[in-house]
Amino acid sequence: MNAISWNCRGLGNSRAVRALRDVVKSYDPSIVFLMETLSNKERIEKLRGKLGYDNQWVVDNIGRGGGLALIWKNSVKCTVIGSGNNFIDVSITNANGSEWRMTGFYGFPERARRKASWDLLKQLSGKSDLPWIVMGDFNDMINIEDRKGPHDHPQVLLDGFKQTIESCVLIELDLMGGSFTWEKSRSTRDWVRGRIDRAFASGDWWNLFPLCKLTVHHCVYSDHDPIQLDMYNTEHAKKKFRFRFENVWLREQKFHEEVAAYWKHLKPSHFLPKLLELSSFMNKWGRRFFNKFRQKIIEQKKQVLKYEDCADDDKTGKYFTEKKILDDLMLNEELYWQQRAKSFWLQDGDSNSKYFHVYATSRRKKSQVSRMIVGKKSGSTRRCVRL
Structure with missing residues (x-):
């Protein structure tokens, strides 16, 4: 399963629709969350059918701004549990019955309203105990490195957003494919780039999808690039991700040295995905040296x-x-x-x-179970079925 989040800056012209169609065709997302659509329910419904999606939830635009849309395929068991001008909140049930929650979020772009965005996030975090992931355009940054341009992002805003994420007990997903998701004034002295499209998840959600991956894709139309979330449920791929530690590895000095170096090389992130990356490395190391x-x-x-x-x-x-x-x-x-x-x-x-x-x-x-006895508790002849 995968999901795309994109601030499309309006779906009222052919260039925007063409760009969205290219994103869908290239990455085949199961779920698409769109912000600043500048469109109403009727227009999104027509577009959704042309893109090949079965379901939708739309928050109409207000005047000349805003508008949200979530479209998804029938392969995803999705139920909308809430929405507003800045979010669409859904619960999703996996094939094995496990349930989790996804929120598409759009933060207020005005700096004077950032606190309202933070308060909304805190409010949403307390709505449910389900494993939770929230992704979208937050219009906010956490670190100085999230922005590159002539002026630094105000420290008070960096601290406020970081404290909000910490109070919600969320962990950010590492971004692959580039450092920034938004730009303005390219080819001028005022060229600014920033990472404001992001994804954060609770610890329970990480346990469901420890091998998740967040990637940014370049888009020629919008000043925002779409971000793609790939989810791999290890419960459906136990053999693929099976790992055994071999005691014999500890007898090799190279094992200690290379594992320590690899751990130090890993980017700071949630402990579980780091541990899975390390176990994958050790597995390959073991096959190379002890097969x-x-x-x-x-x-x-x-x-x-x-x-x-x-x-x-x-x-x-x-x-x-x-x-x-x-x-x-x-x-x-x-x-x-x-x-x-x-x-x-x-x-x-x-x-x-x-x-x-x-x-x-x-x-x-x-x-191994090689055979089983089939028969009723009393009175019937039992027969052996070989498996």
Whole structure:
């Protein structure tokens, strides 16, 4: 499932509609949240049908400004729970029955009304206990680095918005694809760029979609770029994201060094997505260094045999070096299968990896359901069904 949020600056001309059609065609979002549509329900309904969406919720524009729209496909089980001039609030139910909440938000553009935006966010945060994500054009920034131009964003506004997010207990999603989502006065000395289109989520929502991704896409029409939220529910892809830590990795000094360096390299974010990224790295590291133990041992035995009959000091030294490498490989293989077998009563040096291999395989077979008995509780003949 994925969602697009875009401040389209009006859908009353062909360029805007063409740009929106390109966004939909390129990224095929399940949900689209639009701000400053400058359109009413009838116009959005016609556009929604042409874009291939089944459902809509529209907040009409007021005079020559405003207007919000949320359109979505039938593949998404979506229920609108509230809306206003600055937000559309919906609950979404996953295929497995888990429910969460998404709010499309449009902050007041006037600086004098920023506090009203913050108060609205706080009010929305207390509306429900569902896992929550809020995304849209907040017209606000958190850090000095969120703006690049001739003048810095006022510190009082930075602090106010940051405190609001913290009071709502929300965590920002890292943005990929670029640092900014909005610009003004390009090719002049007053050129300003900023990150005001954002997404924030509660801890419960992170637990549902720990592998989510937020990306900004360049748009030639509007001064705002659309942002795309991709959601991957690990409950539907357990095999894909399965991770096992191997005790044998701890015997390698390179493992400690490379894992520490990778963790330090990760951007500051919520702990869970960082942990998942690190586990993915360790998984790849493990496959690279410890896959195919037998093949490595066979190759190393050949290296030992090269120097077995050598008598000079130099080659004798190489013989003992290669023999030590072979011994370490065999120990690593033993520890690997020892963990697989969930047996820890043998000490290092008790070389019996074949036993561990067989034991681990037998555990897998015991875990399988090979047949089941079908029949009523009394009086009927039972039959065995092989699976």
